[in-house]
Amino acid sequence: MSLDRVKPIYDVVVIGSGPGGLGAAIAAKKNGADDVLIIERDNELGGILVQCIHNGFGVEIFKEDLPGPLYAHRFIQEANSLGVEVLSDTMVLDITPLRKITAVGKRAGFVELEARAIVLAMGCRERTRAQIRIPGTRPAGIYTAGTAQRFVNVEGYMPGNRFVILGSGDIGMIMARRLTLEGAKVERVLEIMPFLTGLTRNYVQCLLDYNIPLELRHTVSRILGNYRVEAVEAVEVDENWNPIPGTEEIIPCDTLLLSVGLIPENELSRKAGVILDPNTGGPVVDESMQTSVSGIFAAGNVVHVYDLVDWVTEAGFIAGKSAAKYAVEMKKGISRQVKLVAGANVRYIVPQYLDSESLAESDQRIQLRVVRPIEEKVWVEVTDGEHLITRKLERYVRPGEIVTIKIPKKAYDEVQKADKLVVRVTRS
Amino acid sequence: MSEMETKIICITCPVGCSLVVTHEDQKVIKVEGNQCRKGIEYAQNELRDPRRMVTTTVKVKGGLHPLVPVYTSAPIPKPLIFELIKKLRGVELEAPVKVGQAILKDFLGTGVDVLAARDLPQVGQKTSETGSG
Numbered sequence: 001m002s003l004d005r006v007k008p009i010y011d012v013v014v015i016g017s018g019p020g021g022l023g024a025a026i027a028a029k030k031n032g033a034d035d036v037l038i039i040e041r042d043n044e045l046g047g048i049l050v051q052c053i054h055n056g057f058g059v060e061i062f063k064e065d066l067p068g069p070l071y072a073h074r075f076i077q078e079a080n081s082l083g084v085e086v087l088s089d090t091m092v093l094d095i096t097p098l099r100k101i102t103a104v105g106k107r108a109g110f111v112e113l114e115a116r117a118i119v120l121a122m123g124c125r126e127r128t129r130a131q132i133r134i135p136g137t138r139p140a141g142i143y144t145a146g147t148a149q150r151f152v153n154v155e156g157y158m159p160g161n162r163f164v165i166l167g168s169g170d171i172g173m174i175m176a177r178r179l180t181l182e183g184a185k186v187e188r189v190l191e192i193m194p195f196l197t198g199l200t201r202n203y204v205q206c207l208l209d210y211n212i213p214l215e216l217r218h219t220v221s222r223i224l225g226n227y228r229v230e231a232v233e234a235v236e237v238d239e240n241w242n243p244i245p246g247t248e249e250i251i252p253c254d255t256l257l258l259s260v261g262l263i264p265e266n267e268l269s270r271k272a273g274v275i276l277d278p279n280t281g282g283p284v285v286d287e288s289m290q291t292s293v294s295g296i297f298a299a300g301n302v303v304h305v306y307d308l309v310d311w312v313t314e315a316g317f318i319a320g321k322s323a324a325k326y327a328v329e330m331k332k333g334i335s336r337q338v339k340l341v342a343g344a345n346v347r348y349i350v351p352q353y354l355d356s357e358s359l360a361e362s363d364q365r366i367q368l369r370v371v372r373p374i375e376e377k378v379w380v381e382v383t384d385g386e387h388l389i390t391r392k393l394e395r396y397v398r399p400g401e402i403v404t405i406k407i408p409k410k411a412y413d414e415v416q417k418a419d420k421l422v423v424r425v426t427r428s
Numbered sequence: 429m430s431e432m433e434t435k436i437i438c439i440t441c442p443v444g445c446s447l448v449v450t451h452e453d454q455k456v457i458k459v460e461g462n463q464c465r466k467g468i469e470y471a472q473n474e475l476r477d478p479r480r481m482v483t484t485t486v487k488v489k490g491g492l493h494p495l496v497p498v499y500t501s502a503p504i505p506k507p508l509i510f511e512l513i514k515k516l517r518g519v520e521l522e523a524p525v526k527v528g529q530a531i532l533k534d535f536l537g538t539g540v541d542v543l544a545a546r547d548l549p550q551v552g553q554k555t556s557e558t559g560s561g
Contacts, residue, residue: 043492044492050546053483053484053485053497053499053545054483055481055483055499056442059441059442065481067483067497067499067545068497068545069497069545069546070499070527070545070546072546073527073545073546073547152485153485153495153497154493154495155493155494155495156485156487156493156494156495181484181509181510181513182513199442199444200437200444200446201437201438201439201441201442201444203437204436204437204439204444205439205480209480209506307442308442
């Protein structure tokens with residue numbers, strides 16, 4: 001169910017609609033949350049699965065070997081049938097520690113809303129050339145593997161003809177096969193580590209099957225070409241990743257793909273005051289996937305980068321269930337609480353809320369300050385908005401002096417029925 | 429014909445077991461290193477008739493995207509992969525495309541169909557998979 005406008009408050013708001021976000025939204029609905037909203041910046045649901053057209057998804061959860069879009073489709077269908085609301089084309093700008101969300105997008109414009117619980121499911125993004133500091137010129141033809149994947153699988157562009165891929169992560173190897181199937185030549189996959197960093201099955205079905213050479217302990221030491229990549233210089237490295245002189249090799253190519261790691265995307269988490277773990281790059285979480293900020297949960301690659309999508313979905317289930325529980329408990333809490341409203345000549349009242357069950361045990365004392373002094377006898381009255389519940393005579397009231405009044409135990413039934421208690425101070 | 433040992437890596441699941449297959453030509457005598465029964469079946473197929481799932485895209489007119497992802501309903505023989513890709517390159521669908529829609533039936537008599545891996549709405553059409561108007 002896609003929206004053009006949102007409610008002011010939701011039980012659970014999920015940021016992101018990849019496998020973690022979809023799992024969280026589904027689990028939140030199944031565990032008692034009434035209003036669940038996904039906010040997604042893209043124009044469709046599924047996150048990165050939209051471009052992961054290869055198979056290998058769902059082996060754990062469905063015991064089936066599914067392509068990424070089909071895996072996403074199943075959860076999108078389930079979220080829809082459960083009544084999860086979706087606000088797409090919308091970018092979340094800010095989240096406060098008290099769970100106020102600010103977002104902007106073409107569907108609903110500028111929106112502000114509140115969530116009783118939030119699930120952060122923003123996923124991760126790719127490390128870039130700047131982050132691994134490859135020397136050389138800055139020509140066209142250098143992409144992260146995921147960007148090339150989006151071009152080839154979704155938008156229908158080939159980013160080049162002759163490729164070198166740096167990094168033996170899964171996306172890099174999967175793109176090596178994909179580009180080969182689309183008619184490109186993949187000259188080499190280079191890996192700086194002495195071992196493969198992706199799954200072995202991908203080495204077999206993506207590289208071996210297509211005779212694409214893999215070189216371990218190798219990296220790119222230089223990029224050549226002024227307007228377009230013309231070649232890269234590959235070099236062998238020692239155990240400290242230092243290039244070994246004399247091992248340089250110029251590999252002619254027109255495109256370099258980087259598959260050199262993923263980083264959890266946590267700008268919003270930081271704004272919300274969530275503590276991050278320097279080792280994972282994601283929020284510190286407990287067993288319920290709650291972050292260091294109460295009521296804010298996190299799921300999937302935003303926490304740490306998983307090997308399998310099935311595990312991301314399962315993390316989403318846990319976070320969504322926990323978020324629903326948190327929201328439901330909060331609502332129960334509020335519904336038992338009666339708000340104390342400042343009426344005529346009252347500036348404020350403490351406490352602001354009264355737990356109606358508290359009157360079963362004892363009288364409850366409330367304190368207030370008046371707006372203006374009244375130097376004669378006044379009634380301090382507590383009403384349910386219409387009917388008097390209790391009152392007290394004071395000889396005078398002054399803003400500098402707190403006024404105290406007790407709500408008696410015998411008012412239990414009346415307070416149970418009230419949705420608010422209005423306190424006012426008037427001349428007798 | 430004498431016994432041979434061949435090392436292969438099982439790709440049935442993400443575990444990726446390293447198998448040592450003892451065989452006489454295509455006849456498997458013993459499989460070691462597998463963690464489950466699928467490994468044995470995989471080893472047998474890999475020696476006799478290696479097959480792979482194929483995923484790719486086909487062109488779509490008037491869709492939310494210019495391509496729709498497709499997949500084979502079962503693994504196909506490895507030597508036929510490029511033939512399938514070539515055949516699918518000539519296909520152009522009209523949006524909307526429904527998930528599971530058959531793009532190609534019984535490819536070269538293998539009994540394998542090629543199916544759409546997602547719903548792809550027409551531009552401007554609202555479906556469950558998009559919020560896009």
